[in-house]
Amino acid sequence: MAATIPADDLQQTPTRLHSLDALRGFDMVWIMGLEPIVIELAKLTHWRVFETMAVQLVHPDWNGFHFYDLIFPLFLFMAGVSVPFSVGRELEKGTSRNKLLWRVVRRGLILVIFGIVYNNGLNIKPIEEIRFGSVLGRIGLAYMCAAIIYLYAKEKWQIFWFWFFIVAYWLILEFASAPGFAAGDLTMEGNFASYFDRCFLPGKLYLGIHDPEGLFSTIPAISSGLLGILTGITLKKTGLTQMKKVAYMSIIGVVFLLLAQLWNLDFPINKNLWSSSFVLNVGGYSLLLMSLFYYVIDVLGHKKWAFFFKIIGMNSILIYMSKKFIDWPYTNEAFFNWLFQLVGDPYNLVIAALTYLMIKWLFLYLMYQKKIFLRV
Known part of the structure; x- marks a missing residue:
């Protein structure tokens, strides 16, 4: 039976958000193995619900938004939510800001290194063959910048910087472009963010002329991290009841979704550019899910x-x-090949996807039992 939290406990500062761990797991399960299950079911059954979900599990070519576009920014948002509970707790204990600054920078840089390793492996390559932009790299840089702002700026200034980054980014892309293109060009070839990366981001870009995790488009991603931090501050406040916290997140989430659609008319929702309207759109969904x-x-x-x-x-x-x-x-086939043969075509592909997810989860469960966690 679910436990109801006593009214007196509403004013206590939570030490850990169980919902944050669960939401992070919900976010990760899609790229961990749930995505191929849905796609295979869509192919086999042709049921509209699975076919609709399968479409949502593919990124749009350029402008537009699908559910799959939410997975990455939602993770960054949650990295921000955790900051008031981790860095904030250390501040309350009396740890100096300068000491915490080093921890934040170190964590951000480690994530950048993890991202480079994820893209390129551990083999030594010439710089021109290395892809430096990455999902973890963007999370690391955006988290680092947002957490530094949290360390040294009051809440009202954190709100200021949230809007400053996305408005400034919009204005730059609105009035600048790659050479030879009209001001405000937002095509892959002509937009200023991609041009900046072609000029200053070392190594190779993911799409040759553009990298969806490029350097310049990390600027508005800082706002995604700041939104998470502001949400974490709200969740940690002792002067608000839990239901007020839920209401605030829900209302602001809906407002952000509406603003995103308005901004979309001038600055399209675009994950590749991490456009300002995209920040508000994924921010709205992140708040509603949280x-x-x-x-x-x-x-x-x-x-x-x-x-x-x-x-x-x-x-x-x-x-x-x-x-x-x-x-x-390979692990999946080694253990369950007999099951795939028993099921036979075509549903063996669904069973294969299910067992693929199950093996990964059991691995994580073993790590959980042994209390082994990869912390950065």
Whole structure:
């Protein structure tokens, strides 16, 4: 039976958000193995629900938004939410800001290095063959900048910097472009962010002329991290009841979604550019998901159902990096080839995808039991 939190406990500062671990696991499970299950079911059944979901699990070519575009920025948002609970707790203990600054910078740089390793492996390559832009690299840089602002700026100034980065980014792309293109050109070849990366980002770009995790488009990603930090501050406040926190997140989430659609008319929602309208769009969805998970898990106390996601969320970087060092498909075939043969075509592909996800989860469960977590 779910436990109801007493009214007196509403004013206590939470030490850990169970909902944050669960939401992080929900986010990671899609790229961990849930995506191919949905896609195979769509191919086999042709049911509209699976076909609709399968479309949402593919990135748009350029402008537009699908659910799959939310996975990356949601993770960055949650990295921000954790800052007031981790860095903030150390500040409350009396740890100096300069000491915490080093920790924040170190963590950010480690994530950048992890991202380079994820892209290129451990083999030594010429610089021109190395891709420096990465998912973990963007999370590391955006988290680092947002956390530094948190360390040295009051909440009202954090709000200022949130808007400053996305407005400034919009104005730059609105009035600048690559040489030979009209001001405000937002094509892959003509936009200023891609041109900046072609000039200053070393190594190779993911698409040759553009990198979706480039350097210049990391500027608005800082706002995604700051939104998470501001959400974490709200969740940590002792002067607000839990239901008010849920209401604030939900209302602001809806407002952001509406503003994103308005901004989309001039500055299209675009993950590749991490456009300002994209920041508001994914920020709105992130707030709504955070409010839902927080309400169900931390307010109502329904925690058991989220255990599956919690196991993933508590070791998300480990399972993400493992893809480069563990041949998961081979492990899947080695243990369950007999099952695939027993099921036969065409549903063996669905079973294969399910067992692929199960093996990864069991690996994380073992790490959880042994209390082994990859911390950065």
